[in-house]
Amino acid sequence: MRVLTILGTRPDAIKLAPVVQALAAAPGVSSLLCVTGQHRRMLDQVLEVFGLVPDHDLHIMKPGQDLTHVTTAVLNGLGPVMDQARPDWVIVQGDTTTALAAALAAFYRHARVAHVEAGLRTGDILAPWPEEMNRRLIGQIAQLHFPPTEIAAANLRREGIAEGRILVTGNTVIDALHQVAARLDADPGQAARFARDFAWLDPARRLILVTGHRRESFDGGLARICRALVTLARRGDVQIVYPVHPNPRVREVAEAMLAQSPSIHLIPPQDYVPFVQLMRRAHLIVTDSGGVQEEAPGLGKPVLVTRDTTERPEAIAAGTALLVGTSEDVLVAAATRLLDDPAAHAAMAQARNPFGDGAAAGRIVARLLEQDAP
Incomplete structure (x- = not known):
């Protein structure tokens, strides 16, 4: 065949x-x-x-x-x-x-x-x-x-x-995730490289990992998300890491609105292995990515989905993800709840992964x- x-x-x-x-x-x-x-x-x-x-x-x-x-x-x-x-x-x-x-x-x-x-x-x-x-x-x-x-x-x-x-x-993304996670667990050198490459992460502050690249957010949605991230960064007890997509329309908005915040780290797109390590390190994830909606539940990470609809309703139904759209106020409120209410965070983090x-x-x-x- x-x-x-x-x-x-x-x-x-x-x-x-x-x-x-x-x-x-x-x-x-x-x-x-x-x-x-x-x-x-x-x-x-x-x-x-x-x-x-x-x-x-x-x-x-x-x-x-x-x-x-x-x-x-x-x-x-x-x-x-x-x-x-x-x-x-x-x-x-x-x-x-x-x-x-x-x-x-x-x-x-x-x-x-x-x-x-x-x-x-x-x-x-x-x-x-x-x-x-x-x-x-x-x-x-x-x-x-x-x-x-x-x-x-x-x-x-x-x-x-x-x-x-x-x-x-x-x-199949869960197959790939399991494969990489097993490799990371078996190789102490990977953890050492991550610690060296991300030595600027503050272990005393919780990590919010952000991704965003959807075309439907270009007309104002990405700017509203960025304003929400600035508000969250002012809390002082979090750090936000945003691997910025190479699309110029994403990069220009992110750099213009976020680069001046000391608690927001704009970094280049990450290779798959360090990105999995960042997901594992995160307290919560803010994303419009379909793949991340599938991967994060496998790692026990709550996901706030910055879209108005998703083709992955299983994550919403299982309680591992929450649709927040691109409203600044809704995103700030949802993230604040996960940061301030341990029970709310645990409920999403411990929900069953519906993707395989x-x-x-x-x-x-x-x-x-x-x-x-x-």
Whole structure:
């Protein structure tokens, strides 16, 4: 069975690394990896962490790239790769522009598509944008759907996907997180490097870890979040660490509004291993990232989601995450409660992780082998 896995961004690589590893260990599978390079440095670092060496690299990233460039460059670049590989299955992950373009390229060549992290929906094609539409379109192309949860599977069934084409697997990000956490626990040198690199962290103050990059927050939302962070930083008993996304529209706002606060540390985007260490160190996390919404509960960290809606309602229902939108007052109030009320913090920190048990990749590969069994 010939399987071509295609990924392009840091989240793609984190979530597909366990699948690529499982494919490599499976008998009777010829596994190839193609990276588009939609992200570059952040992608390359994750590949190194998980020991993945691409068979094909499209190198599409360019300064100021937009969605049209990414889509067309992936489509054009994948043509020769598909013709050479002649895959029985093409595996794509989630909702990135790489995933959509790869699924479309496979469809054009009559290759079957398996969609990892299928079925996530907000119900609003503009939030998140363009991810919501990307995953809906991939859902119309794919032959096998691997939703991480029963809620995601129910979304697919409502859209007419046959039960036999759906397998609930858990989310592969938990596989990746368990792998990295075990490596950190087994290697004291990792903790020593973290302590050295982040020696400026004050152990007497609780850490609020922040990420933010969603396009729908560019029109005022990010500025409101930043004002809330300034207010929280004035407490004096917290320190805020914000790895700033390289998108200029994010960086310019964050630097203009936060750089003068001594309790807010703006740092470059972090490699995956130190970011996991920062999550472990955090008291709470403020984010608009889908992946962080899945990872943080696995580490027992409350999450405040700076979005108006989420395609991961399982975290909200389980009590591990809370939607706060981009309202300055709502974010400050929610964070203050978690900082001042130990019972409220404990309730979120101890809630059950709804996103899986760390064995999703094995289920995915087993289902592919079962599908193509003689």
